[in-house]
Amino acid sequence: MKATDPHEPGPPVAAGLAIETRGLVKRFGHRAAVDGIDLSVPRGSVFGFLGPNGSGKTTTIRLLLGLATPNSGDISVLGREMPRALASVLPDVGALVEGPGFYPFLSGAGNLLRLDSADRHAPSATRRQRVHDALDRVGLSHAAGKKVRAYSLGMKQRLGLANAMLRPRELLVLDEPTNGLDPQGTREVRGLVRSLAAGGTTVFVSSHLLAEVEQMCTHVGVMSAGRLVAQGPLDELRSSGQAHVLIQTPDVERAARVLARLGLVPGEAPGPGSPREATALLGTGLNGVEPESIVAALVADGVRVRGFTVENASLEDRFVSLTGEGFDVVG
Known part of the structure; x- marks a missing residue:
């Protein structure tokens, strides 16, 4: 200096x-x-x-x-x-x-x-x-x-x-x-x-x-x-973070197969005894796939879509992705 x-x-x-x-x-x-x-x-x-x-x-x-x-x-x-x-x-x-x-x-x-x-x-x-x-x-x-x-x-x-x-x-x-x-x-x-x-x-x-x-x-x-x-x-x-999609459908297994074909990884399907109408979460985000394309692929495969929501990344999501740490801290 x-x-x-x-x-x-x-x-x-x-x-x-x-x-x-x-x-x-x-x-x-x-x-x-x-x-x-x-x-x-x-x-x-x-x-x-x-x-x-x-x-x-x-x-x-x-x-x-x-x-x-x-x-x-x-x-x-x-x-x-x-x-x-x-x-x-x-x-x-x-x-x-x-x-x-x-x-x-x-x-x-x-x-x-x-x-x-x-x-x-x-x-x-x-x-x-x-x-x-x-x-x-x-x-x-x-x-x-x-x-x-x-x-x-x-x-x-x-x-x-x-x-x-x-x-x-x-x-x-x-x-x-x-x-x-x-x-x-x-x-x-x-x-x-x-x-x-x-x-x-x-x-x-x-x-x-x-x-x-x-x-x-x-x-x-x-x-x-x-x-x-x-x-x-x-x-x-x-907005620079990955968005996630929530899909509400009774056809969880079929929806998961459609998402896999699109290169997306869905959240876990409901286990035994769970209600048939469930929500699948794409934990890895859209990965460049347009939400409209996901809806079209699901409908074309006969998946009954009862709810479809795109959630933008939160500030907490971005913080964790940038630092690898949680946020219950003071610096």
């Missing part, structure tokens, strides 16, 4: 991207926690950053925010080279990383007032109003005067979100933002993220909750063993 002057902002780069990395590497000893990733996060997107435990997600976030130094590679945040432009970029970035940390003996409002006063870019004249508004946005107005040591994990998480939004930000980086929240709180955070994105803020979300990512994010990046194995619009990532 070329030497940089930390006090010189440098020329703007990649104006269409909020975050861009090229060949980013971070090693701990002989192990590469981040192994040459090229990350592209469009401005105005809600970008879901996914990966198993130890895949390099949190290390990547720390590199983006200047909390760790890469061994090699280039980083651009909000169109400026990092870490050269650290001082000019970070005021426009709100972050919640690795869980919020606050003074337990101060109230929620007291913590935010103290943190905001430490920000030389924050206008003091509007401080109390901005703290009030931030607490209101995350549903903590009722607990503004309560000491943080009495806060639950979910309340501390909300307070961390409020801190990240004390001032208007171009970019929010949120590490597991719904951690510790109940279903209602999770829905509220989801709506909050959407409203921020609608207002032009780019939101970068590291999460292990697939359902939340699918409902919240417009773009996704998937990490595995320090490498970025996929990224792009969420719909494109899902």
Whole structure:
């Protein structure tokens, strides 16, 4: 990585991207926690950053925010080279990383007032109003005067979100933002993220909750063993997986033979004692065969088709196919 002057902002780069990395590497000893990733996060997107435990997600976030130094590679945040432009970029970035940390003996409002006063870019004249508004946005107005040591994990998480939004930000980086929240709180955070994105803020979300990512994010990046194995619009990532077909028919054995002729492998036929009307699942997907051709072949062979459904690959299917791992993890 070329030497940089930390006090010189440098020329703007990649104006269409909020975050861009090229060949980013971070090693701990002989192990590469981040192994040459090229990350592209469009401005105005809600970008879901996914990966198993130890895949390099949190290390990547720390590199983006200047909390760790890469061994090699280039980083651009909000169109400026990092870490050269650290001082000019970070005021426009709100972050919640690795869980919020606050003074337990101060109230929620007291913590935010103290943190905001430490920000030389924050206008003091509007401080109390901005703290009030931030607490209101995350549903903590009722607990503004309560000491943080009495806060639950979910309340501390909300307070961390409020801190990240004390001032208007171009970019929010949120590490597991719904951690510790109940279903209602999770829905509220989801709506909050959407409203921020609608207002032009780019939101970068590291999460292990697939359902939340699918409902919240417009773009996704998937990490595995320090490498970025996929990224792009969420719909494109899902559609790149194999679709499956569900066929409901009382003629399961005959349907299985038709599918085999088409080069498709059906799910298991019902065993002895099972109802005659059953569902056969093509576990290997369509494999390039048009659904219409399957229906025509079944009907031509006298198979009674009582239901036919094409199911696109889920985000979980794609994650497993890319990483070979399940998703009950945090990275």
